[in-house]
Amino acid sequence: MRLSKQLCLVVTGLLLALALVGGRAAPAFADEPLRLPGYVTDNAGALDRGQTAELQQAIDSLYSRDHERLWVVYVRNFHGMDSHSWGEQTARLSGFGDRDVLLSVAVDDRAYAFTGTIPKSVSDKELDRILIDQVEPKLRAGDWARAGLAAANGLSHAMSGSSGVGIGKLLLIALVVVLAVLAVWLWSRRRTVRREHAVMKSARQTDPTDTAALEALPLVILDALSKETLVDTDNAIRTSTEELRLATDEFGAVATAPFTAALEAAKKALAKAFSIRQELDDDIPETPDQQQRMLIELISSCGSADRDLDAKVSEFDAMRNLLINAGDRLDALTRDLVELTARLPGSQATLRQLVADHPASVLEPIHDNVTMAQERIGFAERTIDDGRDAVAKPVGQQGAAVADIRAAESAVDAARTLLDAVDNAATDIDQARAGLPGMIEELRHDLAQAAELSPHGDTELSTATAAARAALDRATADANTNPLGVFHQAVTADTALDQAIAAATDRKRAADELRRRLDQTLTAARSQITAAADFISTRRGGIDADPRTRLAEAQRSLQQAEQLSTSDPTRALQSAQRAAELGSRALLTAQAAVRDWQAQQQRLAGPPSGSPTGAILGGILIDGMLRGMGNQSRRGGGNFSGGSYGPGSFGGSDGSRRISRGGRF
Structure with missing residues (x-):
C-alpha cells in the first residue's frame, strides 16, 4: 500500500510536469506577426527544398522584370488574429514600401491574406482573377508551393501584359474617340448648315419693316439677310432708273412725277444702307448689340424703299400699256357714256319715288346723286375728245392721252357708282335696316x-x-x-x-x-x-x-x-x-x-x-455631375477589405492603392 501511494505521487507529479511543459510549449505552434527574414519564409514546413528554390526563382524573376517585390510566408495559424490584421502587422514589421506585396498563408487555419500596395499597372479585376482563379484553388487543394508560384507568375503576367495591352487599348480608344468626334462634328456641321438654310429661308419671308421679327433672328442670319437685301435693292433701283428715263421721255415729267419721287426716296435709303454696311465692314469693331441695331436699320430702310417701288409697279405698267391700246380704250369709254346717259331718266324717276316713300334724312346720302352723275358724264365726254386729239399726234407726243384716258375712266366709274346707288337705294335701305342689329x-x-x-x-x-x-x-x-x-x-x-x-x-x-x-x-x-x-x-x-x-x-x-x-x-x-x-x-x-x-x-x-484623367477625358465625371452624381470622384482608391473599397486616406490628391485581401479557403 505504501508503494502504491508513492507510485501515485510520482505519476501525479509527472502529469503535472507534462501539463506545465505542454502549457509553455503551446505558443510555439501559434505564429505571431513577424519581421520576415527573406522573400520565402516557411515556418509551417509546407515546402520542401526544391519547392522553396522554385518559388524563390519566380519571385526573383518578378523583381528582375517588373521591379515588384513579392514576399510569401507560410505559418501554422495567425495567432488568433484575422488574416488582414496579421498580414498588415507583418508588412509593417518588415518595413514594406510601395512596391512590396505579401502573400500570407496559415495552413492549419486555412486562411490567407494578400497585403501591400497593388502595382499601378495591375487592375482590380486582374488582381481578383489572380487571387480567386489561380491562388485560392491551389490553397484549397493544399498545394502550398503552387499557390505562391501562382501569385508570382500572375503578377508578372499582369504587369508585363497590361502595358502592351493598355497601350493598344488606349490607341483603340483614342481612334474610336477621334472617329466619334469627327462623326459628331460632321453631323453637327451638316445639321447647322441645314438649320441655317431653313432659318435663312424663313428670314427671307420676314417683313423687312417688322423690327421685332428681325430682332428675333440670330446675328449671322441678320448679316446674310442684310447683304442679300442690299444687292436686291441696288438691282431694283438700277432697273427702275432706266425704265423711268424712258417713260419720262414718252409721257413727260408731270405724268411720271410719282414714280420719280418713289425712286429718289429709294436711292436715299440705298445710300444710307451702303453707309451702314461700310461701317460694319471697316476695321473698327462693333459690339453684337451695335451690329444687330445697324443690320436691322439697313434691312428696314432697304425693305421700305423696295416696297415703295413695288407699290408703283402696277401703276407704272398701266401707264405704259394705256398708250398702246389708247384707241380701243377711248372707244370703250364712249360706249360707257352712251349707256350711262340712257340710264339718267330712269334713275331720276327712281329718286323721286324714294323721296316720296322715305324721310329726307334717310335719303341724305343719295339725294343729289343724279345731278352729280350728269356732271361726271359731261366731264368724261370732254376728256375723251381731248384723248382722241392726243392720240392723233405723232409718236413721242402722245403721252397726254394717258392722263385723258385715266381722267375719263375715273369720271365714268364715278357716274356709274352714283346711279347704281340711286337704283339700288330701296334694296340697300331695307338691307341696312335688317343688318344694323347684327352689325x-x-x-x-x-x-x-x-x-x-x-x-x-x-x-x-x-x-x-x-x-x-x-x-x-x-x-x-x-x-x-x-x-x-x-x-x-x-x-x-x-x-x-x-x-x-x-x-x-x-x-x-x-x-x-x-x-x-x-x-x-x-x-x-x-x-x-x-x-x-x-x-x-x-x-x-x-x-x-x-x-x-x-x-x-x-x-x-x-x-x-x-x-x-x-x-x-x-x-x-x-x-x-x-x-x-x-x-x-x-x-x-x-x-x-x-x-x-x-x-x-x-x-x-x-x-x-487613382487619377480621374480617364474619367474626365471620357466625360464620365461631367455626365455624372449633370445627372446629379455630384463630385464624388474617387481620388486615391482607398483600402480594400474583402474585395471592396474602404475609406480613402487623409491627405492631398496623391492617393494610395494600399490593399488587403484574403479570407478563408
Whole structure:
C-alpha cells in the first residue's frame, strides 16, 4: 500500500510536469506577426527544398522584370488574429514600401491574406482573377508551393501584359474617340448648315419693316439677310432708273412725277444702307448689340424703299400699256357714256319715288346723286375728245392721252357708282335696316376683343377702336333716321377694326413665342452655368482664369436676362443666349484646362494614383455631375477589405492603392 501511494505521487507529479511543459510549449505552434527574414519564409514546413528554390526563382524573376517585390510566408495559424490584421502587422514589421506585396498563408487555419500596395499597372479585376482563379484553388487543394508560384507568375503576367495591352487599348480608344468626334462634328456641321438654310429661308419671308421679327433672328442670319437685301435693292433701283428715263421721255415729267419721287426716296435709303454696311465692314469693331441695331436699320430702310417701288409697279405698267391700246380704250369709254346717259331718266324717276316713300334724312346720302352723275358724264365726254386729239399726234407726243384716258375712266366709274346707288337705294335701305342689329353686335364684340389686345396694339388699333366706338354710338342713335348711312359707316369701321385686331393678334402670338423661347433659353443657360460652376468648383486646382472669367460673364448675362424678362423680353432673350453660350464655353475651356494640368502632372511625376484623367477625358465625371452624381470622384482608391473599397486616406490628391485581401479557403 505504501508503494502504491508513492507510485501515485510520482505519476501525479509527472502529469503535472507534462501539463506545465505542454502549457509553455503551446505558443510555439501559434505564429505571431513577424519581421520576415527573406522573400520565402516557411515556418509551417509546407515546402520542401526544391519547392522553396522554385518559388524563390519566380519571385526573383518578378523583381528582375517588373521591379515588384513579392514576399510569401507560410505559418501554422495567425495567432488568433484575422488574416488582414496579421498580414498588415507583418508588412509593417518588415518595413514594406510601395512596391512590396505579401502573400500570407496559415495552413492549419486555412486562411490567407494578400497585403501591400497593388502595382499601378495591375487592375482590380486582374488582381481578383489572380487571387480567386489561380491562388485560392491551389490553397484549397493544399498545394502550398503552387499557390505562391501562382501569385508570382500572375503578377508578372499582369504587369508585363497590361502595358502592351493598355497601350493598344488606349490607341483603340483614342481612334474610336477621334472617329466619334469627327462623326459628331460632321453631323453637327451638316445639321447647322441645314438649320441655317431653313432659318435663312424663313428670314427671307420676314417683313423687312417688322423690327421685332428681325430682332428675333440670330446675328449671322441678320448679316446674310442684310447683304442679300442690299444687292436686291441696288438691282431694283438700277432697273427702275432706266425704265423711268424712258417713260419720262414718252409721257413727260408731270405724268411720271410719282414714280420719280418713289425712286429718289429709294436711292436715299440705298445710300444710307451702303453707309451702314461700310461701317460694319471697316476695321473698327462693333459690339453684337451695335451690329444687330445697324443690320436691322439697313434691312428696314432697304425693305421700305423696295416696297415703295413695288407699290408703283402696277401703276407704272398701266401707264405704259394705256398708250398702246389708247384707241380701243377711248372707244370703250364712249360706249360707257352712251349707256350711262340712257340710264339718267330712269334713275331720276327712281329718286323721286324714294323721296316720296322715305324721310329726307334717310335719303341724305343719295339725294343729289343724279345731278352729280350728269356732271361726271359731261366731264368724261370732254376728256375723251381731248384723248382722241392726243392720240392723233405723232409718236413721242402722245403721252397726254394717258392722263385723258385715266381722267375719263375715273369720271365714268364715278357716274356709274352714283346711279347704281340711286337704283339700288330701296334694296340697300331695307338691307341696312335688317343688318344694323347684327352689325352693332359685331362692333361690340370686336371692341371687346380689341380691349383684350390693347397691350399688343399700336396706333392703328387705337385709331380703329375710336372709329368703331364712334360708329357704334351713331348706329345706336341714328338707326331709324339714317339706316343706310350709319350702316355703311359701321361696316367701314368694323372692317378697319378687324384688320387692326388681326395685326395685334399676330403681335401677341409673336410675343408668346418670344416668351416661350426665352423660358427655354433661360433653362438651358442655367443648366450650362450650373454644370460649369460645379466642374470648376470641384477641380479648381487645375483651372486657370479663362474658364472662371467665362463663367462670371455667363452668370452676369443670366442675371441681366432674368431682370429684363418681364420688361424687355427681346433683350432678355439675347442676354440668355449669350449666357448659355458663355456657360458652354466656360465648361469646355475648364475641361481643356484640367486635361492640360493632368498631362503636365504626368510628365513631371507620372500619373497620380487613382487619377480621374480617364474619367474626365471620357466625360464620365461631367455626365455624372449633370445627372446629379455630384463630385464624388474617387481620388486615391482607398483600402480594400474583402474585395471592396474602404475609406480613402487623409491627405492631398496623391492617393494610395494600399490593399488587403484574403479570407478563408
